[in-house]
Amino acid sequence: MSRKTTLIQVAEAAGVSLSTVDRVVNRRGGVSPKAEAKVLEWARRLNLDRRIDRSYLKTLRIAVLMQSPQNPFYRALRDAFGDLRATMADMKIGCFIHDIDVTDVAGTAQKIGEVSKSYDGLIVTCPDDPRLSDALRLAARRVPIVTLATDLPGSGRIAYVGPDNRQIGRVAGELMGRFLGSEGGRILVVLGMQRMTGHEEREMGFRSVLRERFPGCSIVASLESEESQERAGELVREALRDHPGVRGIYNVSAGNLAIARTIQSLGLAHKIVMITHELTPARRQMLRDGILDAVIDQNPWLEARRALEVLGRHFQRGDVEIRPNEYTPYSIFIRENCPAID
Known part of the structure; x- marks a missing residue:
């Protein structure tokens, strides 16, 4: 007869304290999204015999950096993220749009650094410039990054979402x-x-x-x-x-x-x-x-949803598989x- 998984085993596997595991599985809150994701991952891997509900989880704050809605595509993308605030509520994910001027590389790099310190993840659409890749790699040490619609392979991102x-x-x-x-x-x-x-x-x-x-x-x-x-x-x-x-x-x-x-x-x-x-x-x-x-x-609606799903999966809040390139369909x-x- 197999023995049930204990909280101590989950704590050891996840590399966190017993009190952190207790806070997560007993819905007490006060745990960072990164530590919370580790606990949830190992609780599932070890088949912890306890129902883990998302309702108590901290709402993830995701910053979306893109150019202004003067371009119709970015206007549609902005509307898509707005629509998804309600439909993604069960995953406890909130997204916040930040405008960037794609011709102002220094300003965009500064914005990336600022938002990465106060959000749990970033979704980014920006030009391929060494200064921006550097800024994103630094940000990626703190938070997961998804590139959207146009890729930056050297940015440290966890995935690209968009068309081929x-x-x-x-x-x-x-x-x-x-x-x-x-x-x-x-x-x-x-x-x-x-x-x-x-x-x-x-x-x-x-x-x-x-x-x-x-x-x-x-x-x-x-x-x-x-x-x-x-x-x-x-x-x-x-x-x-x-x-x-x-x-x-x-x-x-x-x-x-x-x-x-x-x-x-x-x-x-x-x-x-x-x-x-x-x-x-x-x-x-x-x-x-x-x-x-x-x-x-x-x-754009599908691309926005997929980007949020990828971040949700990163934090163990969904079953979507994370792939390096997440190509989305298009129509003629x-x-x-x-x-x-x-």
């Missing part, structure tokens, strides 16, 4: 090559920020497919809008002047409305194939009007399968 951006870029390249046909043509690529790993990977995938399968297509300019709507439109206007005969535009990030207005003002509407990301109401209308030809849409929309506009 290189594959998404390849899909965009395949669509562009097929839309332009055997004639091919000149193409502009518009990035938000080259230093955003996700944007860089999308461009790499896009270029790879064109080089492999569509030799008639050539990228004549790669522009960087710095996530500015107005700048995107101005850059495209200049590029179209410098490179007459452009037949395709791949916009990786923000600025679709400004680019569309530029194309229309030059009398090039319906003459240029345009592919972009994220299906906003405005982009649905542009799809239906034939200004956009395809939109590759990721799911053209005019024929574009959802109705609300």
